[in-house]
Every structure is written in structure tokens, then in C-alpha cells.
């Protein structure tokens with residue numbers, strides 16, 4: 420995270436970025452309404468209520484359901500690992516990687532916010548390995564040395580011309596501005612990586628407690644190749660991503676596809692039941708599942724528990740007026756938008772990330788679209804209160820000064836007379852903003868003098 424939060428948001432407020440983010444997020448928001456109405460035959464509220472109830476049940480019974488899931492995964496020959504934090508998750512994954520691949524072979528990665536959360540690529544690269552992002556958007560992000568700007572569509576902030584420029588710089592293929600041509604270039608490039616990789620890494624969309632199966636959804640086919648072409652598949656899953664049974668899947672698959680991209684269903688849905696069986700000719704020889712806590716147990720037992728219902732659809736980002744202006748980069752965390760404004764401080768503490776809770780107009784649009792009915796504005800207010808209670812909200816200091824002056828007319832007048840002098844001084848509270856914006860010049864006389872002269 421660089422600079423102050425104000426600085427981050429100010430930097431992200433680039434006109435080109437805002438235009439790209441706004442047009443894509445508006446299109447997805449419109450698509451979402453049409454698709455959900457169509458797939459649920461107008462009964463979208465009933466579907467949202469059902470999804471919210473299922474996820475609440477999962478959270479209320481998480482301990483038992485996780486043990487059931489572990490038992491059934493093991494019965495499916497999936498090796499289960501428990502990671503209490505990001506560091507232990509990285510250590511577990513690096514241990515599996517070291518045993519199963521050399522440093523010349525690529526490691527193919529499917530899109531996964533959990534791996535972003537634990538900064539896995541950085542750890543793999545530091546250890547001398549070569550992770551390759553195989554989701555098209557993530558691939559561009561990796562080539563650019565950038566970070567994802569959206570949890571579903573990582574390059575929502577980029578135009579096709581910028582992608583073409585990146586591909587040309589990295590000689591992925593001959594210069595082209597055609598999205599189809601660029602996609603084919605990435606496909607050819609990545610195909611070679613899939614063929615050479617000995618380890619593939621993915622996230623998990625849902626884990627099914629009763630059957631011990633891992634569910635992945637995607638549109639590009641790269642998840643399938645990442646999880647089946649290499650001999651070893653490692654899946655990283657947040658412990659809250661459970662469903663109880665496969666009967667619950669149809670509603671969740673429809674509500675996720677519709678809310679995320681306005682699709683009735685994603686192009687691919689994978690139900691992974693373990694490594695290849697003796698009579699099967701393909702698939703991985705080993706499947707490892709890493710169950711990641713990293714602060715989730717703490718959230719589960721606190722006032723922000725509802726955020727753990729999140730299914731990472733991104734609908735709240737698409738509809739948020741703050742996100743549409745600033746894009747994901749303004750938030751300075753892997754989780755952005757209204758989801759990130761709650762989850763980032765809930766995971767990392769209000770002392771570190773509490774000011775993100777103020778990156779919201781509290782218009783309530785996020786709660787209206789959330790497929791699992793998370794009361795995001797309520798959680799944001801609770802986080803703001805906690806930040807004030809803990810003295811972590813430094814923006815209160817100017818208000819405290821204001822309060823002191825406003826209570827005493829002599830102090831107020833003295834303050835006003837000093838204001839013209841202070842106007843030219845650098846203001847630490849608005850430093851980041853001032854670097855990117857010009858303040859308007861003061862015009863005309865001040866009101867008090869005008870009032871006095873008039874009398």
C-alpha cells in the first residue's frame with residue numbers, strides 16, 4: 420500500500436480509468452437484472468432469501484460442517500491441509516510445490532482471490548518458481564506487474580488498446596487491436612505452459628460438505644486445464660466457502676453467474692471429486708486442498724460475521740458510485756468496492772484499514788444487489804464506529820478542532836482571522852488530494868465582514 424488512502428483514491432481518479440470502469444460496470448449491472456429475472460422467473464427475492472439463509476446456516480454451523488467436509492474430502496483421496504494464516508498457507512503450498520516440480524517448469528494458476536489475499540505469486544517467485552496466471556485478465560495483470568482492479572474482471576480498468584500494447588511489449592504475438600486475435604495469442608502462449616506445468620493452483624468457489632467435492636466456475640477453460648493437465652492440483656479455499664449439499668448448488672450457480680456477469684450460467688462448472696482414479700486416463704495424480712482461515716474465525720465471532728456470506732460475485736462493486744469512479748486500485752487492498760471496504764478492515768483490523776469504511780456514500784445500492792443479502796451499509800457504519808472508539812480514525816482530529824472553535828466565539832473569530840495565513844500552507848489532511856487537484860481561488864469578501872459593513 421503506498422501513500423495515504425486519499426492519495427490512492429486521488430491517483431486512481433484518472434479519466435480513462437473511470438470511463439472504462441463505468442461503462443463495464445453499468446453494462447454488468449443491467450445484465451444482472453435481466454438475467455436474474457429470467458432465470459428465477461421474476462422471483463429473485465425468494466432466491467436471494469434462500470441463498471442468504473443457506474450461507475447463514477453454514478456460518479452458524481461452520482465448525483461441524485468443516486469437519487464433515489474434511490472427512491469427505493479425505494474419503495475422496497483429497498489431501499486436506501489447514502492454514503491458520505497467510506504465512507502458513509504459503510508455507511504449505513511451497514512445500515507441495517517443492518516436492519513436485521523443478522524451477523524450470525511453469526506453475527499454472529487459475530484465477531483466485533484467495534491466492535491474491537496471501538500474495539502467493541510473490542512467495543513463489545521469491546523461492547525461484549514461475550507462476551503463470553492463465554485467466555486472460557489475470558495474465559494481462561501479471562504481464563503489466565499490476566494488481567487486479569475487480570474481483571471478477573481483473574482488467575475492468577483497461578481498454579483493448581492498452582491490452583494490445585502490453586502484448587506487443589511482451590511479444591506475446593504480432594501487434595493487433597482485435598480482441599479475438601489478442602485472445603488467440605494468449606491461448607497459444609498459455610497452451611505451452613499447460614503442457615509443461617507439473618503443478619496447477621486454483622481457488623474454490625464452493626466446497627460441498629456432504630460430498631467432499633470442490634466446485635469451480637469459470638468462462639475460459641483455463642481452470643479446467645490448470646486443475647487437470649498437471650500431475651498435482653493445489654486448491655486454496657477460504658473456510659467460509661462451504662455449502663451443505665449439492666442440492667443447494669443450482670440456486671448458487673445461477674445467482675452467482677447472474678450477479679457476476681449477467682450470465683445464466685458460467686461457461687464451465689467443475690465438480691472435482693479427487694485425483695484421477697485407477698481406471699481413468701487423465702486428471703491429476705494428487706489433489707491438495709488448503710483450507711485458509713487468515714482472520715475468518717475472528718470475523719465469525721464478531722460484529723462483521725455477515726460479510727462471510729459473500730460469494731465474490733462483484734455485483735456490489737459494479738453498482739457502487741465510489742468504485743465506479745476510483746476502480747479497485749483506489750482501495751489499496753486485494754478486495755475492493757463495498758465488499759473490500761468491509762472485508763479488508765475486518766480481516767486486517769480497523770487500525771490498518773478502517774478508513775476504507777468511509778469509501779462509501781452509504782447509498783445502499785450494494786445491499787440491494789447482494790445475492791446473499793449482506794447488510795453492507797450497516798457493517799460500514801459499525802466499522803466507522805469501531806474506528807472512532809479505538810481512536811483509529813484520524814479524520815476526527817480536524818472535527819475536534821472545529822468543535823472546540825465552534826463552542827467559543829472568541830476562538831472562532833481568532834481561527835477565522837488565521838485562515839488566510841493557513842491557506843497557503845501545506846495541509847497534511849489533504850496532501851494526497853492537493854497533489855492531483857487545484858483548489859479554487861477564494862473569491863469576493865468574507866461573509867462576516869460583508870455582514871458587519873452592511874449593518
Ligand code: SF4
Pocket residue numbers: 678728729730731732733734735736757758785788789790791792793
Ligand atoms: S458482498 Fe454481496 S454483492 Fe458484494 S461480492 Fe459479496 S456476494 Fe457479491
